[in-house]
Amino acid sequence: MQQEVKSKISNPDRIIRIFMRMCEGGMYALIRTKANSKVGIRCNFNTVDPGRSPPQVFFSGVSEFGLSKLRVGEVVRFEVIGMPSKVIFQSKISGMGSGSICCDLPKSLVSIERRSAARSSTRRNLMAYMKLGIWNPAQNEAGAPPVFDHHHEIFNWIPVFDISIGGVCLRTHFPSVLSSLMAVDSDRNAQLILPMNEPLMIPSTFRWQRRIKNRFVEAGEERYQLDFRIGVEFNHLRDEQLMKIKQFIRQLSVADAI
Numbered sequence: 001m002q003q004e005v006k007s008k009i010s011n012p013d014r015i016i017r018i019f020m021r022m023c024e025g026g027m028y029a030l031i032r033t034k035a036n037s038k039v040g041i042r043c044n045f046n047t048v049d050p051g052r053s054p055p056q057v058f059f060s061g062v063s064e065f066g067l068s069k070l071r072v073g074e075v076v077r078f079e080v081i082g083m084p085s086k087v088i089f090q091s092k093i094s095g096m097g098s099g100s101i102c103c104d105l106p107k108s109l110v111s112i113e114r115r116s117a118a119r120s121s122t123r124r125n126l127m128a129y130m131k132l133g134i135w136n137p138a139q140n141e142a143g144a145p146p147v148f149d150h151h152h153e154i155f156n157w158i159p160v161f162d163i164s165i166g167g168v169c170l171r172t173h174f175p176s177v178l179s180s181l182m183a184v185d186s187d188r189n190a191q192l193i194l195p196m197n198e199p200l201m202i203p204s205t206f207r208w209q210r211r212i213k214n215r216f217v218e219a220g221e222e223r224y225q226l227d228f229r230i231g232v233e234f235n236h237l238r239d240e241q242l243m244k245i246k247q248f249i250r251q252l253s254v255a256d257a258i
Helices: 012-024 064-068 176-181 239-253
Strands: 004-009 028-032 041-049 056-060 075-081 086-097 100-104 109-114 129-131 157-163 167-172 191-193 204-218 221-234
Touching: 004 012, 012 041, 041 064, 157 239, 176 204, 176 221
Parallel strands: none
Antiparallel strands: 004 109, 028 041, 028 075, 041 056, 056 100, 075 086, 086 100, 086 109, 129 157, 129 191, 157 167, 167 221, 204 221
């Protein structure tokens, strides 16, 4: 079970120093309003003006649609993206411009340190896959995906259901892969395929398997479909591989933002 440790930062000078570093790094954040906390509005840390009263923080890169959801004087919640720990704070919007907003310096920041790797779910328009070296099903093999000539190179790619820097959960409707896992518990030749990247060869260990029965209605009739899920742990990630996985997780974290 994932554990979290919260710490609060309330020293104004320290908050200003932290925000200045975020501005220098062009850090991203998601803005969430009380009216619609499920929708995130993307923005970038731009500058800090500690000389104003109260000190101001400026954010850029806000879409026109995102600006239409915000109001001057409104207190909103910010979630900083791309930091080792989750940083959140609340601030009042003091002004708005073209693609930008300014806010009062928050009175406090909350840092949430995750004791285990947080998982991010993939999206239909932002998918990842894993190709296992131990699984190469034959054409017409029972329980294996169908093979088409123009898709022969990818027919044994297994969709990634969620991902963290520690591993992935794979999801498939084809039980053939489970037969291959009965004889082994690891795969030295597993490949992780991320969008716009060459496959990453990552030795991996299989930690668990689950069968999930999904109910759905089709043409007015109740039907069921089996999902097979496999927990995979990465072994010996190289620095460049870790960087690419973190970049993909960052893409997923803002995939639904406006």
